[in-house]
Amino acid sequence: MRPFVRNLIGLVGFFLIWEGAVRLGLVEAEFLPPPTSVAARMVELLGTQEFLRDLIATVLAWLIAVGLSVVVAVPVGLLLGSIPAVRTSTRLLIEFLRPIPPVAIIPLVMIVLGSGPDAKIFLAFYASVWPILFNIIYALDEIDPLLLDTARSFGNGRIRTLATVALPHAAPFAFTGLRLSAAIALIVTVSTEYLAGSEFGVGAFIIDVATTIGAMDQVLAATVVVGFIGYLVNEALERLGRRIFGWSDTVRTENAALAQTAGVA
DSSP, X not given: OOHHHHHHHHHHHHHHHHHHHHHTTSSOTTTSOOHHHHHHHHHXXXXXXXXXXXXXXXXXXXXXXXXXXXXXXXXXXXXXXXXXXHHHHHHHHHHHHTTSOGGGGHHHHHHHHOSSHHHHHHHHHHHHHHHHHHHHHHHHHTSOHHHHHHHHHTTOOHHHHIIIIIHHHHHHHHHHHHHHHHHHHHHHHHHHHHHTTOSSSHHHHHHHHHTSTTOHHHHHHHHHHXXXXXXXXXXXXXXXXXXXXXXXXXXXXXXXXXXXXXHHO
């Protein structure tokens, strides 16, 4: 069987176990509604204007944050990865900022930017810029020096060498970082909406309905929608990466690992 079919069987099996546990009374339906109820509520929510408004607000903030992370991380990563002096002088600052959880600076961001879209966009950007940045730096560390020397021997300057040699080499690594950043940005966007009291967004919708008695099916339905969006985005990026960077060793290694895993399973 194909991996997709096996994954689908596993997912259906999980839902059947969940449904059976609720129907048999092993779990209170008030606290954990069965998947049939959650699915019905999800369809209902997707037909309401208010939830679609919140969903669009979350997706737009997520897209802006991911776009900003790419715009910032690519040139900064090329700069830090190609000029050792700049990388050394900024290492302490980067290593200080990188481990700070985005949720830890929500109060500071709210004071500066408020609780509107700017806050969640900034926090999602802050969390998602690091995977792309460090993947590019790692890629430049692993580049063959002979490639750079050959480019310079043909009279190419630093900028042209970066554009024609370093950037194509780092592109597959940066794309892998983009996949990680997309997932992280979505998590932080919804979390910020939830914790910062945003007016619009799926996180704001969840915190609103969570205070209503008997609305756990709406909470789970909104959560499933976010998870489904995250899955679709990751699947689309994975397929796009294999199509664009099929020549890359990193992509071939990933495909081999997936094939080996499928064979063992």
